[in-house]
Amino acid sequence: MLELTDVEVRYGAIRAVRGISLKAEKGELVALLGANGAGKTSTLMCIAGALKAAAGTIRLDGRDVTSATPEAMVRNGVATVTETRDVFPDLTVAENLTLGSYIRRSDRAGVAEDREKMFALFPRLAERYGQPAGTLSGGEQQMLVIARAILSRPRILLLDEPSLGLAPVIVDQIFEMIGVLKRSGLTIVLVEQNAAKALAVADRAYVMRLGRIAASGSAAEIGATTDLGALYLGG
Amino acid sequence: MTFALQFTIDVLSLGGAYALMALGLVIVYGILKLVNFAYGELIMVTGYTLFLMGGSGLPWLVMAAVAVAMAVVTGVLTDYIAFRPVRAKSITAVLITSFAFSTLLQNAALLFISPRPRNVPLPALFSQTVEIAGVITPVRNLVTIAAAVVLLAVFAWAMRRTVLGIAMRAAATNFTMARMLGIPANLIISSAFAISGLLAGVVGILWIGRIGSVVPGIGSEPLLVAFIATVIGGMRSLEGAVLGGFLLALIDTSLNYLLSQELLKFRDAFTFGLVILILLWRPEGLLKGPATGQRT
Ligand SMILES: Nc1ncnc2c1ncn2[C@@H]1O[C@H](COP(=O)(O)OP(=O)(O)OP(=O)(O)O)[C@@H](O)[C@H]1O
Ligand SMILES: [Mg+2]
Secondary structure, three states, rough: OEEEEEEEEEEOOEEEEEEEEEEOOOEEEEEEEEEOOOOHHHHHHOOOOOOOEEEEEEEEOOOOOOOOOHHHHHHEEEEOOOOOOOOOOOHHHHHHHHHHOHHHOOOOOHHHHHHHHHHOOOHHHHHHOEHHHHOHHHHHHHHHHHHHHHHOOOOOEEEEOOOOOOOOHHHHHHHHHHHHHHHHHOOEEOOOOOHHHHHHHEHHHHHHHHEEEEEEEEEEHHHOOHHHHHOOOOO | HHHHHHHHHHHHHHHHHHHHHHHHHHHHHHHHOOOOOOOHHHHHHHHHHHHOOOOOOOOOOOOOOHHHHHHHHHHHHHHHHHHOOOOOOOOHHHHHOOOOHHHHHHHHHHHHOOOOOOOOOHHHHHEEEEHHHHHEHHHHHHHHHHHHHHHHHHHHHHHHHHHHHHHHHHHOOOOHHHHHOOOOHHHHHHHHHHHHHHHHHHHHHHHHHHHEEEOOOOOHHHHHHHHHHHHOOOOOOOOHHHHHHHHHHHHHHHHHHOOOHHHHHOOOHHHHHHHHEEEEEEEEOOOOOOOOOOOO
């Protein structure tokens, strides 16, 4: 469904991603692991259209979407939850969610229904409905950006370190949520620092090192053969 | 009492015009983080459109609507001609192209119309006065206040209650994230320029209504006013621009009353002195606005 071939991402002279190829099939949850600076975020942002690929191709259902704009990628069914948890801080929770459903705003009934589902999944958001998103806690902001992404009814969800800086209880909640989304048939690419947790929900995993794919395989294989500690110490 | 009323009407009518000017400038700045130096020319275009329709015999309101529409069109054209081709390249390039577009429009007016002032058609209302509680005031001041109140209210409503308005506020804080939710960059930018043109067009008519005629350089003072008002109020917030506009009008009007005849020549020097003091006290302007403000 999603397929990257020899994709490179550069920041000026810095080659952050040096030719990676990866795939995610429909309904699959693919984990992308690696040390700080390995190029995981750059890869996701490149898929999302927010960074231009310097080389290589990105295909979606066989169609070349390598140079698509971010807004076109959303219309293609790819939603992104960024590492920096980009809520619009001075917009209310409700307004943030409204923008999540921007591309299907004419489908009022469907949007309202999905909104209710999100509130059932994250009751906190319902309580904070009219509050500026900037005043939410880190965990609440994470819930908001995930809910916001899902309101576009994506076929593929890109999640960049959803557990970053959150308390263990909240992390568990987020992972439970990821499990629910996976079971609903959504294709997910998950970047995580928390490799054990990511591998527990993932079908397959890729390990990135210095901008390249260092290992790939089923989640169980990667879990068994890779020294997860060394992975994150930059080994 | 009559003095207080007189003063209030003066401040509100000047401030209403200033606030609209500032808002038109800052709406584009908020999205692109770039000052549109061709903003003043939108007012010029409004004036000349009104002048050119002078003999047409159309009802004045129709002429005014066409003039405002021309400002909107020119605003959107500014984006296509001066901003869009070089936007991705460098800030300097856009500053230069927006200056160039401004000069081009002014020179077109010089060449094809005239360097001398041209009278524009205005309804009789604009030269009449009314008496309110013993204060004699020009009707156009009251028209300005009413127009400012209506436009500011509609604008505030649209920015909070319409999806496009919410999207524009989002794009002003984090343009890339807004795009990653499917909000088209070009739609947001064109809308900002169109709103900028609408505000400039309305202010243009009110401004020219005070003067009665249009010259090629008519836009320079409104541009300066808008720029100062937004700097005082805070470049990043729409409310700040409005506040800055009214504050600048308060300063100007107070100086008009306070300064003696021979000092009045130097009013602008006093105004700028006060502006500098405000900026020393609050270098970011009075209202900070959203925290993030990276150029896109
Ligand atoms: N805007 C930028 N300008 C220059 N270099 C950048 C930029 N963003 C990232 N890089 C560099 O690209 C490389 C990959 O960064 P990236 O953020 O993709 O890594 P990551 O795997 O997501 O790391 P982390 O786990 O810390 O989030 C790093 O060496 C980083 O310094
Ligand atoms: Mg990262």
